[in-house]
Structures are given as structure tokens and as C-alpha cells.
Amino acid sequence: MKLDELIFRNKNLVFRDAKTGVDKGIDKISNSLEIGYHEDVRGLIFVYNDNQLGAMEVLLNFYQSNDAIALLNIGLFEGYKIELERKYKPLYIFDPSRTEINGYMPVRVSEDITLFKRSDDFRYPINQNIKILMNTSGTTGSPKFVKLSDDNLVENAISILDYMPIQKEDVVPINVPVNFVYGLSIFTTNCIKASTIVCTSKDVFQKGFWDDFANYKYSTLGGVPYFYEILQRIGFFKKDSPSLRYLTHTGGLLNQNLWNTIAEYSKKFQKQFVVQYGQTEAGGRMAALLSDDFYHKRGTIGKPIKGGMFRLHEDTGELIYSGANVFGGYANSINDLEFFKQAEELYTGDIARVDKDGYYYIEGRMKRIVKLLGVRLNLDEVELILKNSLEGSIFICVGIEDKYMVIVYSDDKWDRQSIGGVLREKLGINPNYYKTKFLKEIPLTVNGKVDYPLLTKEIHSGEIRL
Amino acid sequence: MKTKQRLYKVFAKAFEIPVEAVNDELQYQQIAEWDSMSHLVLISELESFYDISIGMEDVLEMNNVQRVREVLHSKYGVVIEH
Numbered sequence: 014m015k016l017d018e019l020i021f022r023n024k025n026l027v028f029r030d031a032k033t034g035v036d037k038g039i040d041k042i043s044n045s046l047e048i049g050y051h052e053d054v055r056g057l058i059f060v061y062n063d064n065q066l067g068a069m070e071v072l073l074n075f076y077q078s079n080d081a082i083a084l085l086n087i088g089l090f091e092g093y094k095i096e097l098e099r100k101y102k103p104l105y106i107f108d109p110s111r112t113e114i115n116g117y118m119p120v121r122v123s124e125d126i127t128l129f130k131r132s133d134d135f136r137y138p139i140n141q142n143i144k145i146l147m148n149t150s151g152t153t154g155s156p157k158f159v160k161l162s163d164d165n166l167v168e169n170a171i172s173i174l175d176y177m178p179i180q181k182e183d184v185v186p187i188n189v190p191v192n193f194v195y196g197l198s199i200f201t202t203n204c205i206k207a208s209t210i211v212c213t214s215k216d217v218f219q220k221g222f223w224d225d226f227a228n229y230k231y232s233t234l235g236g237v238p239y240f241y242e243i244l245q246r247i248g249f250f251k252k253d254s255p256s257l258r259y260l261t262h263t264g265g266l267l268n269q270n271l272w273n274t275i276a277e278y279s280k281k282f283q284k285q286f287v288v289q290y291g292q293t294e295a296g297g298r299m300a301a302l303l304s305d306d307f308y309h310k311r312g313t314i315g316k317p318i319k320g321g322m323f324r325l326h327e328d329t330g331e332l333i334y335s336g337a338n339v340f341g342g343y344a345n346s347i348n349d350l351e352f353f354k355q356a357e358e359l360y361t362g363d364i365a366r367v368d369k370d371g372y373y374y375i376e377g378r379m380k381r382i383v384k385l386l387g388v389r390l391n392l393d394e395v396e397l398i399l400k401n402s403l404e405g406s407i408f409i410c411v412g413i414e415d416k417y418m419v420i421v422y423s424d425d426k427w428d429r430q431s432i433g434g435v436l437r438e439k440l441g442i443n444p445n446y447y448k449t450k451f452l453k454e455i456p457l458t459v460n461g462k463v464d465y466p467l468l469t470k471e472i473h474s475g476e477i478r479l
Numbered sequence: 480m481k482t483k484q485r486l487y488k489v490f491a492k493a494f495e496i497p498v499e500a501v502n503d504e505l506q507y508q509q510i511a512e513w514d515s516m517s518h519l520v521l522i523s524e525l526e527s528f529y530d531i532s533i534g535m536e537d538v539l540e541m542n543n544v545q546r547v548r549e550v551l552h553s554k555y556g557v558v559i560e561h
Contacts, residue, residue, distance in 0.1 A: 218518050248535035443516050444495040
């Protein structure tokens with residue numbers, strides 16, 4: 014069965030728009046737009062997601078059609094959107110933040126939804142297996158997409174439903190945006206099984222979020238470690254929220270203090286806490302840890318999900334996943350959309366160990382990657398972006414324990430402000446996530462390459478003062 | 480010492496924006512620099528600058544500059560002059 018069939022057979026399902034309080038039943042959202050559903054030549058659809066009801070309706074409608082969908086962050090800078098559109102030539106664009114797009118004409122496809130349709134109707138071959146395209150990080154305007162098939166998403170949803178305590182009366186906010194693979198998997202699994210999906214872009218620092226939480230009686234919340242740090246700061250774990258049955262997590266290890274707080278909370282108020290591990294390249298999840306194990310298996314990512322398997326590379330210890338949810342390769346241009354080649358194994362880039370009971374623990378990373386707010390950033394790519402944006406100067410990026418990165422530069426015509434401007438505009442990185450350091454001489458190895466270990470060591474020891 | 484200008488500087492420091500960009504109407508999520516991450520930074524900057532400890536319900540309450548001034552006054556006795 015296809016994902017949309019699994020979703021549309023849940024006749025209970027209602028979508029609630031938190032902004033307006035309007036409810037729409039699942040039947041009202043099925044084949045509800047005036048678009049070509051069964052055209053032979055597939056089109057690529059750009060959905061700039063604002064997490065509102067309209068975006069969900071567009072997403073589900075194009076899921077029903079013969080087209081492929083790229084899920085993107087609505088907050089991208091307009092220049093980036095235009096660059097991406099020039100590169101991928103989408104047939105339709107959904108973007109409620111823009112009123113006009115060059116080369117596209119607005120088409121009203123329902124009473125409240127307007128799309129932009131390509132004026133020249135240009136089409137190109139898109140492999141039948143490609144259904145969803147996503148950025149690996151969910152936020153950056155990188156033109157690199159992960160190619161996912163309907164089969165990937167269905168298989169992953171079924172595996173998740175096997176352990177996730179979703180009940181058919183559940184009210185679920187999509188508080189993780191669906192342009193992140195984690196948000197997408199929360200969305201798909203709950204659409205299949207739960208009763209109400211609350212479409213919202215409110216966040217936990219807004220009182221409106223908590224008003225909705227109380228009024229609509231949210232059954233669950235999900236988030237990356239930082240989300241749980243906020244909950245801790247605002248005292249969420251000190252009191253019971255009666256409607257809440259379980260919490261889910263992904264995107265990196267919780268610190269000890271938080272792990273303890275949540276363990277205590279879940280015991281005291283009888284809440285389940287589900288730790289997970291996943292990547293966009295796996296269409297969502299690869300491993301999960303259920304709450305009973307949460308108390309005595311500290312720091313683990315759990316065990317592979319049903320239908321999935323892990324092995325560790327014999328030399329490097331890299332964690333390698335296999336399962337039906339492994340993606341069909343990356344796309345860097347429209348030419349790559351002609352192909353969908355599912356690899357048998359997914360090299361996660363994480364180094365892991367496994368204990369005698371079969372629980373996996375992440376120990377490190379193969380590549381120079383830092384995870385900020387649960388979002389993966391390749392430090393080599395950040396260096397390249399800075400170099401290309403700032404007259405070819407050299408910038409060295411070092412990640413410090415997923416807390417922040419340090420950007421070292423040796424040309425004093427740059428400063429924190431100029432570097433920060435690029436990071437914000439091109440990568441959406443907040444100033445709290447980087448420190449900058451001018452160093453006249455960047456430490457090199459005997460081969461003349463940047464000595465990253467030395468640099469990291471000296472930052473840690475304070476020899477290089479930030 | 481406890482002037483509005485000084486308060487604005489605390490905001491400017493927390494968000495890394497020029498102090499001229501701060502005004503009473505500025506609110507949470509209105510600018511990219513005031514997001515959930517920098518909100519926590521703001522709270523700790525306010526705590527250390529005014530030597531207070533901000534309660535959790537006030538973390539949510541402090542969602543615009545004017546409101547921050549009011550809460551600092553009513554709950555923490557910090558009077559900020561013009």
C-alpha cells in the first residue's frame with residue numbers, strides 16, 4: 014500500500030489549524046486541489062513548508078498525484094529560493110511568503126490555496142521511484158537533496174508504528190516542521206494512526222503554544238535535545254501535563270542532567286520517553302530505545318528498528334545500517350533525478366559500539382561534522398561556503414562538542430561581523446553557535462595540511478583563547 | 480545605571496545586533512536574531528546584569544522588550560528609567 018493510501022484510509026483523521034482553529038476532515042483534503050493528478054510526465058513540486066494547514070493539504074495532494082515533492086524550509090532567503098528554482102525548474106511552487114515569482118504564474122487551486130505554476134510548462138524525466146526530496150539538514154539552502162521513495166517512507170512508517178505508542182484518539186502537534194525528516198516521520202505515522210493533527214508553527218517559548226497544548230490536549234511532543242533543554246528551563250518537568258502520554262526524541266545525545274530529569278519525570282508521572290536515532294538518508298528512523306530501557310541503559314540509541322539491521326565496520330567501527338528505508342542516492346542537479354539507486358547499506362558516518370545486550374552507543378564521527386540544534390553540518394562544507402562568499406580567503410572550522418563551532422581566519426580584513434553575516438544568510442546559523450578567532454598563523458602538519466587535532470586541542474586547553 | 484539604554488544594550492549583546500535595532504516594540508520571533516536559542520541567552524544575560532534569578536513562567540512572559548521591562552519591575556523590583 015502507498016503512504017497516501019495508508020493515510021487516507023484513516024477516516025478518523027482531522028487536521029486542525031492552530032492559527033485559526035479551523036478543522037478539516039481527511040476527506041476534505043483528499044484530491045481537493047485543481048491540479049493534474051494523473052499526468053504521465055511527472056513534475057517536481059517545491060513545497061516551502063510553514064507547517065500550516067495549507068502546506069499539509071498541498072503536501073498530501075501532491076503525494077496522491079503522480080509528481081515528486083521537494084520539502085523545503087519557508088524561511089530560506091529569497092535569493093536561495095530563486096537559485097534552487099533555477100537549478101531544479103519545479104513545475105509548481107507552494108510558497109505563501111511570496112506574492113510573485115518570475116517565470117511562474119499564480120494559479121488558484123482551491124478556495125484558499127494558490128500555487129505558482131511554471132509558465133513554460135517545462136518538464137524533464139524524473140525517476141518513478143522518487144517521491145520526496147529533502148535537504149539533509151532541513152534548514153540550509155543547499156541544492157543537495159536526499160532522494161526518497163514512497164516505499165522508503167512506507168517501510169519506515171510501519172517500523173515506527175511497531176514501537177511508537179500512538180493511539181487512535183491522539184492529538185498530535187507537528188511541532189517539529191515536516192521539512193525535517195523527523196517531523197515528516199511524526200507526521201506520517203500519526204496521520205496513519207492518530208485522530209487529530211494540529212498544524213502549528215508556534216514554538217515552546219510562545220504562550221500560544223501552551224494555550225493550544227492545554228486546549229487541544231496534546232498527547233505527545235517531539236524534539237531534539239535542545240527542545241528538551243528548553244522544557245527543562247521553563248519547568249515543564251516539574252508538573253504533570255495530564256493529556257501528555259509520551260515524548261519522543263532524536264538528533265543527538267541528551268546530557269546526563271537532562272537524561273536524569275526526564276527519567277525522574279517519566280517515572281513520577283508515568284510518561285513514556287522514546288529515544289531515537291535516524292538520518293534523512295534512512296527516510297527517518299534507524300534505531301529506538303523504549304522507556305523501560307531508558308532507566309538502565311544510559312546514553313544508548315537503542316536497537317535497530319523492525320526490519321532494520323546494524324553492523325559495525327571491522328576496521329573503523331563505523332555504524333552501517335541496512336533496511337528497506339535506505340534512500341536512493343543524492344541529487345545535486347536535475348540530471349540526478351533520472352536515477353534512483355537504493356544502496357544495500359547506509360554508512361552513517363557515526364562510530365559506534367554495541368553492548369552485550371545488543372544496544373548501540375554512538376562514540377564519535379567519521380567525518381568532520383558538528384550537530385547544532387540537532388542539525389548536521391559538515392564543517393568542510395562550511396569552510397567552503399565561507400571561502401566562496403568572502404573573496405576566497407581561508408577559513409578553518411572546528412566543532413566543539415556539538416555546542417558551537419570555532420571559525421579561525423588569518424586574514425584580518427574579516428571579522429566576526431562579516432563571517433557571521435555569511436553564516437546567518439547562507440546557513441541560518443545563530444551567533445550563539447559560533448565563535449571566531451583571528452590567528453596570524455594557522456597550525457599545519459608536516460605535510461602542510463591544517464592540523465585540526467592540534468587546533469582542537471589548543472582550543473580545549475585554552476592555549477588558543479577565544 | 481538602570482536606564483532604558485542599558486537594558487537595550489543587554490538585548491543588543493544577547494542577539495548580537497546594533498543597539499539602534501532595539502526598541503520597546505521589538506518582540507520574540509520578529510527578527511531572525513531573536514529565536515528560541517537567543518531567548519535563553521537573553522534570559523541569562525538579564526539574570527547576570529541585574530543580578531536576579533528569573534522564574535520559569537516569566538521566561539515565557541518576557542516576549543517583547545516592553546514586557547521585559549514590566550516584568551523586571553513588577554516581579555524583580557528592577558526599576559528602569561527612561
